[in-house]
Amino acid sequence: xxxxxxxxxxxxxxxxxxxxxxxxxxxxxxxxxxxxxxxxxxxxxxxxxxxxxxxxxxxxxxxxxxxxxxxxxxxxxxxxxxxxxxxxxxxxxxxxxxxxxxxxxxxxxxxxxxxxxxxxxxxxxxxxxxxxxxxxxxxxxxxxxxxxxxxxxxxxxxxxxxxxxxxxxxxxxxxxxxxxxxxxxxxxxxxxxxxxxxxxxxxxxxxxxxxxxxxxxxxxxxxxxxxxxxxxxxxxxx
Amino acid sequence: xxxxxxxxxxxxxxxxxxxxxxxxxxxxxxxxxxxxxxxxxxxxxxxxxxxxxxxxxxxxxxxxxxxxxxxxxxxxxxxxxxxxxxxxxxxxxxxxxxxxxxxxxxxxxxxxxxxxxxxxxxxxxxxxxxxxxxxxxxxxxxxxxxxxxxxxxxxxxxxxxxxxxxxxxxxxxxxxxxxxxxxxxxxxxxxxxxxxxxxxxxxxxxxxxxxxxxxxxxxxxxxxxxxxxxxxxxxxxx
DNA sequence: CAGTGGTCTAGACCACCGC
DNA sequence: CGGTGGTCTAGACCACTGC
Numbered sequence: 160x161x162x163x164x165x166x167x168x169x170x171x172x173x174x175x176x177x178x179x180x181x182x183x184x185x186x187x188x189x190x191x192x193x194x195x196x197x198x199x200x201x202x203x204x205x206x207x208x209x210x211x212x213x214x215x216x217x218x219x220x221x222x223x224x225x226x227x228x229x230x231x232x233x234x235x236x237x238x239x240x241x242x243x244x245x246x247x248x249x250x251x252x253x254x255x256x257x258x259x260x261x262x263x264x265x266x267x268x269x270x271x272x273x274x275x276x277x278x279x280x281x282x283x284x285x286x287x288x289x290x291x292x293x294x295x296x297x298x299x300x301x302x303x304x305x306x307x308x309x310x311x312x313x314x315x316x317x318x319x320x321x322x323x324x325x326x327x328x329x330x331x332x333x334x335x336x337x338x339x340x341x342x343x344x345x346x347x348x349x350x351x352x353x354x355x356x357x358x359x360x361x362x363x364x365x366x367x368x369x370x371x372x373x374x375x376x377x378x379x380x381x382x383x384x385x386x387x388x389x390x391x392x393x394x395x396x397x
Numbered sequence: 398x399x400x401x402x403x404x405x406x407x408x409x410x411x412x413x414x415x416x417x418x419x420x421x422x423x424x425x426x427x428x429x430x431x432x433x434x435x436x437x438x439x440x441x442x443x444x445x446x447x448x449x450x451x452x453x454x455x456x457x458x459x460x461x462x463x464x465x466x467x468x469x470x471x472x473x474x475x476x477x478x479x480x481x482x483x484x485x486x487x488x489x490x491x492x493x494x495x496x497x498x499x500x501x502x503x504x505x506x507x508x509x510x511x512x513x514x515x516x517x518x519x520x521x522x523x524x525x526x527x528x529x530x531x532x533x534x535x536x537x538x539x540x541x542x543x544x545x546x547x548x549x550x551x552x553x554x555x556x557x558x559x560x561x562x563x564x565x566x567x568x569x570x571x572x573x574x575x576x577x578x579x580x581x582x583x584x585x586x587x588x589x590x591x592x593x594x595x596x597x598x599x600x601x602x603x604x605x606x607x608x609x610x611x612x613x614x615x616x617x618x619x620x621x622x623x624x625x626x627x628x629x630x631x632x633x634x635x
Numbered sequence: 636c637a638g639t640g641g642t643c644t645a646g647a648c649c650a651c652c653g654c
Numbered sequence: 655c656g657g658t659g660g661t662c663t664a665g666a667c668c669a670c671t672g673c
Binding site (some may be wrong): 182214216224226227228229230232236237238239240269332333334335336337338339340341343344360361362366370371372373374385389390391392393394395396397 | 420448451462464465466467470474475476477526570571572573574575576578579581582593596597598599600604607609610611612623627628629630631632633634635
């Protein structure tokens with residue numbers, strides 16, 4: 160590990176060990192650099208990381224302060240994870256059933272979203288995930304045929320779609336733009352998630368996934384039972 | 398503006414003007430630094446900013462590349478904004494009515510969330526926002542009396558709560574942890590947002606707001622008509 | 636004013652990649 | 655191996671804050 164990352168951890172431990180209480184000022188950057196025997200710039204890199212993590216507050220001309228640690232949240236939406244991971248984080252054990260895997264013609268909406276020709280071939284995968292015998296998610300995944308080729312015929316798809324795309328197609332999903340929608344009660348996929356209760360609340364995530372170069376690679380509809388999952392976002396003011 | 402921020406803008410303009418196409422490699426940091434007559438570290442600071450903005454992809458040992466610009470999204474949940482701002486961004490003109498402003502005893506849930514004594518005094522503000530004559534949001538805001546004092550009696554509250562807290566109480570809201578909930582149809586606040594249609598979809602944001610020192614300062618229930626607002630998040634994989 | 640953080644430099648060496 | 659980005663230094667000067 161590089162020097163400034165190491166110092167970041169040192170400082171982190173010191174904060175956890177209450178060397179300085181919440182609200183207290185740290186020694187000046189000059190002093191801290193001397194203490195760790197590094198240059199001031201290196202020390203500053205470490206502080207910048209802790210500032211981004213929300214553990215320090217730096218005030219120009221005044222000093223650097225320890226601030227109250229925020230609660231840890233298991234699953235935050237700003238951090239992209241596969242649905243499988245979200246299920247694990249919710250403390251559930253998953254079994255799944257593929258509802259369909261195959262090629263279909265691209266609709267207008269998919270074409271526009273994925274930035275491909277209308278009517279070109281796409282591969283569509285539909286899955287239901289169960290936990291304790293109850294359906295908890297319904298996912299529809301759409302990928303351009305040009306990108307995935309015959310991977311779904313060639314290899315057996317099971318487990319994480321992210322891993323599958325990485326291994327079989329060298330596609331690394333890096334980000335996604337996600338719209339959160341409260342779907343109408345009569346939506347056909349919502350129907351599939353209904354249990355015996357009168358009202359089964361469902362949230363729909365319409366997700367456009369990008370690779371590292373920001374190319375559109377995967378469009379998904381993920382229906383999640385909102386009585387089973389919690390959706391958190393940490394929001395910051397800019 | 399400092400030097401590296403200036404260079405960031407220069408580079409940004411050059412990218413927009415297609416000096417380099419999407420996917421192309423920029424000159425090396427050494428070359429760019431020479432071109433702008435700055436040190437390499439300064440040049441690197443500018444590049445780091447563009448990388449965080451998702452405009453450049455830096456590959457160790459290979460080079461720095463222009464990547465596809467992502468679509469601009471008007472309102473992203475990771476960026477904390479007042480409901481009033483969200484309404485403006487949705488292209489609506491707002492009128493509002495205060496349903497109540499006053500002091501009440503703190504419930505157990507509020508106490509736990511705001512990290513104050515159960516039964517201590519809190520100030521509660523309820524507002525309905527209308528656009529084109531229809532109710533589009535219902536907000537319940539809870540603030541510890543210790544923090545806001547008699548600000549709501551002393552001064553006239555109208556417009557943005559964030560601005561009011563800033564001006565009257567020197568409270569700067571910096572972040573929030575928000576849980577997104579699909580509320581039950583019979584929720585009393587959801588009832589207030591129903592219009593003539595059969596089904597009025599509503600999303601509830603349970604938001605705990607922090608100041609710059611991460612102190613809990615405001616807890617809100619914000620009910621938003623999801624046929625009027627769009628909820629987007631950009632998710633990144635870590 | 637003194638003390639703090641913010642920016643910048645010129646140069647060095649290391650780590651990674653493709654050939 | 656040569657070319658790229660990643661880290662680090664010692665020192666300088668600037669910008670902001672509180673007294």
